[in-house]
Amino acid sequence: MTANLDTIDLRILELMQDNARISNADLARELEMAPSAVLERVKKLEQKKVILGYTTRINPQAVQQKLLAFIFVRTNDGFGETGSTTEALSKIPEVQEVHHIAGEDCFILKIRTEDAASLMHLMRNSLKQIPKISSTRTTIVLETVKEEQTIVIPNS
Template identity: 45%
Template structure:
């Protein structure tokens, strides 16, 4: 279970994961040792999964963001190909989906030649049947931040939401 203090701590961390415990304590009105204990508890419960640096992909030459739907010949409920797709370095996100296509992926590449090479990598995976690619023209909103004001504190906190292979990045939403 999380309380209102935990929500304040989580909101602060979502805006800046590098903030010091002392600064969080000052903002929340608690001792730094109390903040540290609460953060450790949130980590043990799986509410805080990890801390990561968010890089600017365009500054690194990865100017194309693509969303790719992948159709496979897997048996119903199987996700082995999804894990193979997730191993490809250009792929940032893999979602197992219902519908005509089995997976929805997000990837970043430098140009259309790199996209062509990425699609070849997909085609080399046994069982990949078809892909449908959409080029993103502009990232209007991209965030992993959660609106904690919509979280029922009486229900939250007891369940680990992490899935096998789930990797999330920290967001700076200031």
């Protein structure tokens, strides 16, 4: 999906990405526009699914989610029909991201758990129950150097 975004839309996205809690009044002041015009633009960006939502970033350590792992998943049907598999993977609460990938593996999952024992439990009780999964390869992260959801916004 490509949305036609002008420089004002791009600037709104940049400002909101820097501070999702920015008030409409502050946004309008920064853009030197009327608050009603800014609000209308933000609502249009939401309707067009350019702005997908507003979230709070939580320190995983603060809520005992200390282990970060990436699991590469191979399925029996390879690059074939993956609807039921992606749906099942997406329903696992500890799975933060599911990516359909090219190469030997079919998916890469980003998973956060409390510790190695809870990761093992997830693998044995959740992943193993998905019929089309033929194998997995797990990589445990030792240190996260950079982790953010920021999107590079072109010349706003």
